[in-house]
Amino acid sequence: MIFGVCFKLTAQTIISGKIKDTKGHPIAGASVSLKNTYDGATSDSIGNYHFSTTEKGDQVIAVTNVGYNSVEQKINIAAEPIKLDLAMKEQLNELKAVTITAGSFAAGDNKRGAVLSSIDVATTAGSNADITAALKTLPGAQQVGEQEGLFVRGGAGYEAKQYIDGTLVNNPYNASVPDLASRGRFSPFLFKGTVFSTGGYSALYGQALSAVVLLESIDLPEKSEIDATISPLVVGVGTQQLAKDKKSSFGVTYNYTNVGLYFDLVKQVPDYFKVPQFHSGDANFRIKTKSGGMIKYYTTFGYSQLGLRRPDVDSLYYKDAFALNNHNWYNNLSWKEYLPNGWKMNLGAGYSTNKDNLMQQVQNSNNQPLQFNDTTAWWMQVKNFGLVNRQDLSQVKAVFEKKLGGISYLRFGGEYQYSYNSTLYNDTLHKFSDNYSALFAESDVYITNDLAAKLGLRFENSSILGKVDLAPRVSLAYKTGKDAQISAAYGIFYQKPENTQLMYTTNLGYTKATHYIINYQKMTRERTLRIEAYYKKYDDLVETIPVSYNYYSYNNNGNGYAKGVELFWRDKKTFKDFDYWISYSYLDTKRQFLNYPQQLMPTFAATHTASIVTKRFFTDIKTGVNLTYSFATGRPYYDFLINNTGKYFIGDQGKTKDFNSLGFSAEYVPSIGKKNAKTFIVLFASVNNVLGYNAVYGYNYPYSGNPMLKQEINPPAKRFYFIGCFLSWGVDRTQDAINNNL
Amino acid sequence: MKKVLLAFGLLIAVAANAQSDKYVAVMQKNLALLDSAKTSQDFQSAANAFERIGDAEKTQWLPYYYSGLALSTIGWMDKNLDKDANSTRINALCDKAEAIEKNAEIYALRNMSATQQMLVDPQSRWQTYGQQAAAFLKEGMTMDPNNPRLYYLQAQNIFGTPEAFGGGKKNAKPLFEKSVALFKTFQVKPLYPNWGQKSAEDMLAKCQ
Numbered sequence: 029m030i031f032g033v034c035f036k037l038t039a040q041t042i043i044s045g046k047i048k049d050t051k052g053h054p055i056a057g058a059s060v061s062l063k064n065t066y067d068g069a070t071s072d073s074i075g076n077y078h079f080s081t082t083e084k085g086d087q088v089i090a091v092t093n094v095g096y097n098s099v100e101q102k103i104n105i106a107a108e109p110i111k112l113d114l115a116m117k118e119q120l121n122e123l124k125a126v127t128i129t130a131g132s133f134a135a136g137d138n139k140r141g142a143v144l145s146s147i148d149v150a151t152t153a154g155s156n157a158d159i160t161a162a163l164k165t166l167p168g169a170q171q172v173g174e175q176e177g178l179f180v181r182g183g184a185g186y187e188a189k190q191y192i193d194g195t196l197v198n199n200p201y202n203a204s205v206p207d208l209a210s211r212g213r214f215s216p217f218l219f220k221g222t223v224f225s226t227g228g229y230s231a232l233y234g235q236a237l238s239a240v241v242l243l244e245s246i247d248l249p250e251k252s253e254i255d256a257t258i259s260p261l262v263v264g265v266g267t268q269q270l271a272k273d274k275k276s277s278f279g280v281t282y283n284y285t286n287v288g289l290y291f292d293l294v295k296q297v298p299d300y301f302k303v304p305q306f307h308s309g310d311a312n313f314r315i316k317t318k319s320g321g322m323i324k325y326y327t328t329f330g331y332s333q334l335g336l337r338r339p340d341v342d343s344l345y346y347k348d349a350f351a352l353n354n355h356n357w358y359n360n361l362s363w364k365e366y367l368p369n370g371w372k373m374n375l376g377a378g379y380s381t382n383k384d385n386l387m388q389q390v391q392n393s394n395n396q397p398l399q400f401n402d403t404t405a406w407w408m409q410v411k412n413f414g415l416v417n418r419q420d421l422s423q424v425k426a427v428f429e430k431k432l433g434g435i436s437y438l439r440f441g442g443e444y445q446y447s448y449n450s451t452l453y454n455d456t457l458h459k460f461s462d463n464y465s466a467l468f469a470e471s472d473v474y475i476t477n478d479l480a481a482k483l484g485l486r487f488e489n490s491s492i493l494g495k496v497d498l499a500p501r502v503s504l505a506y507k508t509g510k511d512a513q514i515s516a517a518y519g520i521f522y523q524k525p526e527n528t529q530l531m532y533t534t535n536l537g538y539t540k541a542t543h544y545i546i547n548y549q550k551m552t553r554e555r556t557l558r559i560e561a562y563y564k565k566y567d568d569l570v571e572t573i574p575v576s577y578n579y580y581s582y583n584n585n586g587n588g589y590a591k592g593v594e595l596f597w598r599d600k601k602t603f604k605d606f607d608y609w610i611s612y613s614y615l616d617t618k619r620q621f622l623n624y625p626q627q628l629m630p631t632f633a634a635t636h637t638a639s640i641v642t643k644r645f646f647t648d649i650k651t652g653v654n655l656t657y658s659f660a661t662g663r664p665y666y667d668f669l670i671n672n673t674g675k676y677f678i679g680d681q682g683k684t685k686d687f688n689s690l691g692f693s694a695e696y697v698p699s700i701g702k703k704n705a706k707t708f709i710v711l712f713a714s715v716n717n718v719l720g721y722n723a724v725y726g727y728n729y730p731y732s733g734n735p736m737l738k739q740e741i742n743p744p745a746k747r748f749y750f751i752g753c754f755l756s757w758g759v760d761r762t763q764d765a766i767n768n769n770l
Numbered sequence: 771m772k773k774v775l776l777a778f779g780l781l782i783a784v785a786a787n788a789q790s791d792k793y794v795a796v797m798q799k800n801l802a803l804l805d806s807a808k809t810s811q812d813f814q815s816a817a818n819a820f821e822r823i824g825d826a827e828k829t830q831w832l833p834y835y836y837s838g839l840a841l842s843t844i845g846w847m848d849k850n851l852d853k854d855a856n857s858t859r860i861n862a863l864c865d866k867a868e869a870i871e872k873n874a875e876i877y878a879l880r881n882m883s884a885t886q887q888m889l890v891d892p893q894s895r896w897q898t899y900g901q902q903a904a905a906f907l908k909e910g911m912t913m914d915p916n917n918p919r920l921y922y923l924q925a926q927n928i929f930g931t932p933e934a935f936g937g938g939k940k941n942a943k944p945l946f947e948k949s950v951a952l953f954k955t956f957q958v959k960p961l962y963p964n965w966g967q968k969s970a971e972d973m974l975a976k977c978q
Contacts, residue, residue, distance in 0.1 A: 057811070059818035061825070066796050068822045070815040094855045250897070553891055647934040 040080040042109040047071040058093035120434035149216040153654035154691020165639040167594035167611040168226035171660040174725035176201040176210040182590030182617030183238025193362040195376040198421040203354035220246040227543040228517025231468040231484030237541040259752030278313040302335030321365035330356040370431035386415040407731040416452040440469035458531040463491040478507040512550040540567040554601035564590040569621035588619025608642040623668045625676040634660040656691040667729040680735040708756040716748040816840040834867035845886040857883040874917045877910030918952035946974040
């Protein structure tokens with residue numbers, strides 16, 4: 029009896045075997061255990077495990093390993109050794125799985141696949157914290173300086189649209205001035221994530237032929253604080269207040285920009301008779317809901333005015349005086365909520381109204397207005413006008429997302445936009461409104477961790493066009509190795525003609541672009557390499573038909589193409605404390621649209637464009653220094669004239685000289701490391717076009733078409749300087765700054 | 771009847787004792803293995819063994835704690851490790867341990883797990899993992915203001931931060947001193963965490 033017990037206690041059964049994955053490769057480090065006992069082992073580097081146990085009878089063997097689904101197997105333990113090989117299936121894992129990167133650059137703080145973070149946008153020399161200017165250092169975007177907007181892959185500026193929290197922004201830039209690029213209305217610090225998609229984007233977005241910029245606003249602030257900006261150009265004050273329970277917050281800011289003092293110091297080429305001034309205020313509230321969702325409201329109001337004179341192109345002594353004031357009010361309300369059973373809901377609503385009040389007149393050398401005969405000198409008289417433009421947009425959007433098995437998703441929803449646009453040209457009022465609605469569905473399908481597909485379809489209807497369209501979108505991604513992948517995308521994109529065209533004729537249809545993109549990306553934490561090739565086909569572009577002098581009609585007979593190769597390399601590793609990226613774009617594009625008599629390379633396209641952005645932080649002196657160099661080959665320019673049969677022809681053409689620009693900026697952060705500093709200070713200085721290169725963006729032609737009299741389009745001053753001080757009280761940003769620069 | 775009950779009670783007591791003896795023995799054995807572990811593989815085996823003990827015992831937090839501690843050691847030594855996956859596992863072990871008992875030692879472990887995730891990309895991860903790591907230390911110190919390991923971890927973090935940003939030897943030194951002083955009076959219970967004293971003393975020496 030006693031012997032029996034002893035025998036029982038010491039009789040050990042050996043259990044061994046091999047742990048493999050479904051492809052038969054050994055798995056190392058898997059934990060093999062006999063459930064509810066201490067007994068078990070860890071598989072070695074070739075997947076073998078081995079242990080002994082005193083347990084007997086029916087037991088369960090459990091195998092667990094990070095990244096794999098657990099496996100359990102019933103066994104019966106008797107005296108004889110057990111040999112048991114088990115296979116584990118790899119988990120579909122969002123962090124490990126391949127992502128679709130064709131066409132899109134994600135910039136965000138916590139997003140994986142981030143190429144630029146928000147702080148990168150702010151510290152890109154030459155951008156002066158303008159989101160669009162920073163995005164211009166990425167491949168695909170052109171160095172266009174005479175108009176606002178992103179000119180992407182042979183597309184015009186209006187072919188790129190901006191979205192905040194999923195809803196369209198109607199007037200993302202400050203009011204437009206002829207031959208000058210306006211800044212964006214939104215500070216990069218409002219957003220936690222930015223996606224810049226240069227093609228092949230999701231079916232959730234429409235009405236953009238070339239590109240979308242998707243901005244995701246920040247959630248709750250870290251702490252309550254008061255901020256101030258002091259600069260010779262701008263003063264501002266603001267506060268963000270976080271509730272004690274950290275569940276809600278609100279904030280207000282106000283900024284006033286007046287460049288009068290600056291223009292006294294730095295001579296501008298145009299004669300500013302009304303110094304540019306901007307008032308802008310914004311307010312927000314954010315509420316975290318019980319289930320972890322967010323309700324966010326953001327509103328901003330802006331008022332600006334300016335007036336400037338430039339030499340008139342048709343005469344020697346006359347001047348064109350241009351004056352503008354702009355009112356803009358933008359509202360965005362969004363609600364993101366997690367629903368039971370793996371559902372997620374994103375609701376958005378927006379209202380914006382924008383009013384431009386423009387005046388232009390021809391003046392003599394004493395700045396007195398001049399009138400001309402309407403028939404014998406109409407080309408002069410048309411330069412005397414008053415224009416009041418108004419654009420209102422109301423919209424709602426709903427997106428529902430359902431998690432399918434594993435990490436696959438299904439998304440669907442709809443949006444509705446009501447837009448009202450009016451133009452009062454001298455005494456003539458033109459107006460139109462449009463009811464635009466869209467339905468969309470999209471699915472992210474993961475076949476394995478290494479192969480994913482995104483399939484989408486978008487249906488759109490515009491009441492003013494009286495037409496519907498159906499836009500399919502497909503993209504695929506395949507992981508070719510550790511950190512490396514290939515993606516491909518295809519999609520059809522539609523866009524309504526511009527307001528200025530619909531104002532005069534509604535007998536138009538959608539313009540259309542078809543994208544084909546292939547992309548290779550290798551990305552580690554510290555290095556990113558991207559190579560992308562694309563082909564884009566344009567159809568149904570809007571063409572201008574001269575009806576009589578100064579009066580046009582439009583049709584959809586235009587077309588074109590763009591193709592190219594782009595390269596992006598970012599490296600934070602090779603040189604200590606030094607971060608740089610290089611972008612290169614090759615572009616071959618031609619289009620027939622507006623007044624182009626045949627397919628031509630558009631004036632906003634350069635064959636070669638490149639940027640080098642560098643950033644270095646010197647910890648000993650608490651100072652960061654940033655340099656950006658941008659280069660583009662010359663862009664074409666044309667003078668289109670009308671012949672006797674009422675058709676456009678090229679009166680003159682050429683190519684501008686190459687474009688070069690070196691931007692410099694530096695920030696000094698003395699509060700870093702001062703533990704109990706009550707005030708957080710950043711001193712910032714920047715110079716655009718340090719080398720004083722004389723940029724020529726194109727030419728303006730006189731009515732006569734005489735090429736000898738053409739005028740260069742230049743920036744208003746060779747260099748732009750900025751100096752400012754940012755103060756913040758209440759929040760300890762020290763840690764922020766440290767880690768942004770570690 | 772009383773005798774029967776007494777005998778029965780005794781039997782249970784003996785059985786329970788035997789059970790806990792078995793637990794103590796297996797813990798001691800594996801703690802010895804953990805102490806002598808050198809390679810990632812050794813630590814991995816130790817982590818798996820402790821997790822098995824925890825799963826079998828169900829009422830002991832220490833096995834889960836040591837399992838997590840072994841994994842966090844791999845986190846410090848293996849540069850190529852997927853830190854997010856490793857920390858996810860550590861956090862799951864902390865959850866299991868905390869379901870049994872909430873204490874400062876588990877917060878120390880959570881701090882290391884979050885710190886390791888933060889260090890993957892400090893620039894963009896500070897806001898999330900850096901803040902978490904700091905919050906865990908704070909929670910731990912509220913629960914046990916005299917835990918030397920928490921001050922050691924805090925000092926270690928400051929030591930690794932450049933001087934210009936408020937880190938460096940000078941700023942870390944008082945915390946290492948505090949940690950070393952607390953270690954001298956710290957009462958170590960059998961099987962309970964007992965690491966860090968030598969490291970704290972070595973670091974303090976480096977600060978001189």
